[in-house]
Amino acid sequence: MGNNKDSSFSYQAVYRYLVELIETGDSTSEQKLPSLRQLALRLNVSVSTTKYAYSLLEDEGRIYARPKFGYFTKAMQLPRLNEGSPNLLDNVFANARQPGMLALSSDAPAMLLSLESPLLMIERELTRQYPRTHAPLYQPFGEPELRSAIADRYTRSAHCYWQAEHVYVGSDLRSVLELSLEALDLKGSVALVESPCSWAILRQLQAARIRVIELPLGEDGRFNLADLQDLLRREPVGLAVLSSTVNIPQGTLMPAQDKQQICRWLAERDIWLFENDSYGEFCFSPQPPRYRDFADPEKLLVFSTFDKIIGSEAPYGYLLCRRHGLSLHRLFLERAFRLSPIRQKAIAKLFSSRRIDQHLVVLRAMLLDRMQRMRGLLHEYAEGQLRVTAPDGGVTFWIEAVRPVDMRRVFERLLARRIVIAPGEIFSLHGAWRHCLRLSYTVDWSKDIAQALKSLVQAIADEDQRP
Known part of the structure; x- marks a missing residue:
């Protein structure tokens, strides 16, 4: 801890110390923790700092205070097999x-390194710039600055371009996917997915009563293209949900020529391509091929979320889609997401300043x-x-x-x-x-x-x- 007793973030270090102390102890029985004064002396911080760290753990239900005796951990029973939900x-x-x-x-990539501290710092600066009103106005499709920043980031050429009006921001990825499937009238249709496939996507398709066809990926991250072509001939596929760069969760990268051929077949059959870009930025090789590089832009919807890069303070999901603007507008208006305008402006600053890159x-x-x-x-x-x-x-x-x-x-x-x-x-x-x-x-x-x-x-x- 050093001698920095007045640091406003000392309590975080004390909190982490206590978490590690609790987790390395016997969790099946109660354990007495150091007193506020003992811990303050041990870590060279103020008593108020240790008290705040203890209060955080108490709010989380991990410890409790016993009057005149101090703080104790709560005994945790080992998880019971198959307890609770059978799922x-x-x-x-x-x-x-x-x-x-x-x-x-x-x-969660942001577990290793998040942008939450810069995000909150920018948010504080913006809060001072934008005076509060008695009735804050919430933009139903997302703040204009953020929509414009996302459109700029995804624009790559005169063919592969996006405008701010093509971007929609929602409270989370689940909500964005739900509204997309409804707006494009895909509920109850047939979807082709790569397998293994993200559990979040599978659940959302299931909730929309969509019949899911899983096409397995080989160890090299490629489909058997002959099987895929045969499947597209036999089945009335309405949409394909595919990872933009590396396959999630397999982690392999499909060659550009395969993606180009797949996009050609989807376009020939007027099939919607839903490109999952949640992990699109986490490919180890530079400039990896993306489906959107080859897809029909009029039958393409790209979806992603900010939290994988920034952290849990940016949970919003977003999508980019050129078509069905009226349907998307109507559904987003009906849902009436009340997202923090200042937080969205702060995320936009992270993009426009190239801090994200x-x-x-x-x-x-x-x-x-x-x-x-x-x-x-x-x-x-x-x-x-x-x-x-x-x-x-x-x-x-x-x-x-x-x-x-x-x-x-x-x-x-x-x-x-x-x-x-x-x-x-x-x-x-x-x-x-x-x-x-x-x-x-x-x-x-x-x-x-x-x-x-x-x-x-x-x-x-x-x-x-x-x-």
Whole structure:
């Protein structure tokens, strides 16, 4: 802590210290924590700073105060297998959010490096510039500055261009996708998706009563084009939902010629292309091919979210679409998103100042470094047991057990060790990929990741040997 007792951010360091102290202790029984004065002396901060850090943990329900005795941790029971929702995806996310769990299932790049501090600083500056009114006006499609910044960023040529009027900003990705499917009259239609596929997309398509056809990707990240062509001839596909650069969650990069051919077939059949650009900026190779480079711009919708790059303080989703402007306008007006105007203006500043680009250079380098570090650990502890697809970008490995093992049961075994993985079957609506898992390298690297991987390999071996 040094001698910087007056730092306004000291409480954050104290908070992190306490979280680590709690998580390294015995979580199954109550533990007494240092008193406010003891902790202040230990960390060389003020008592008010330690008190504020304790109050944060108390608000989170992780500790409680016992009058005249001090602060104590709350005992946490080990997660019970199959407790709560029978849905595996719900169980994965519920357990990943529990205190003290090591989530190897994360898919958040901003965990390594976020732009939340610059964003909030810009927001404070803008708050002083824009006087408050008694009745703040909310722009139904997003703040003009932000819509213009997004349009500028996605414009690449006279053919591949966007205007601010083509951009719509919503509260989150789920809402944006829901309104898109309704505006384009795609509810109840047939969708083609790459498989494995983002669970968030699968859930949204399912909610829209859309029949989903999953086309598997090979280990090289490519479709069997003959199978795809045959499928398009047989099935009344209304939309295709595909990752812009690296396939999510597999992490491989499809060649440009394949994407060009796919876009040609989609255009011939008047099929909408929904391009998922949520991880489009996280490819390790420069200038990767994107579907939108080859797609019919009149049958293209691009969607993404800010939080993957900026962090959780920017949860908004957005889309770009040239067609059906009247329908999109009507639905966004009906939904009446009340999004912070100042926060949106601050995000626009991050784009217009090129701060986003500087940040992405550093973040991609960090992701590549963590990927290589995780790959080294996998090679050391899991050689011969796991088949690992080397990612071309993104934030995760796609891994398959060499011998068929049900990863749902491996997930259940690891819960007892407070480790959460993402079994492969949550990335399919049809029960595919049961012997696979998605493993993130955007994890808390202050933890013993090597030991966690040893536990993962041991759980797979134990499950393989189960009678």
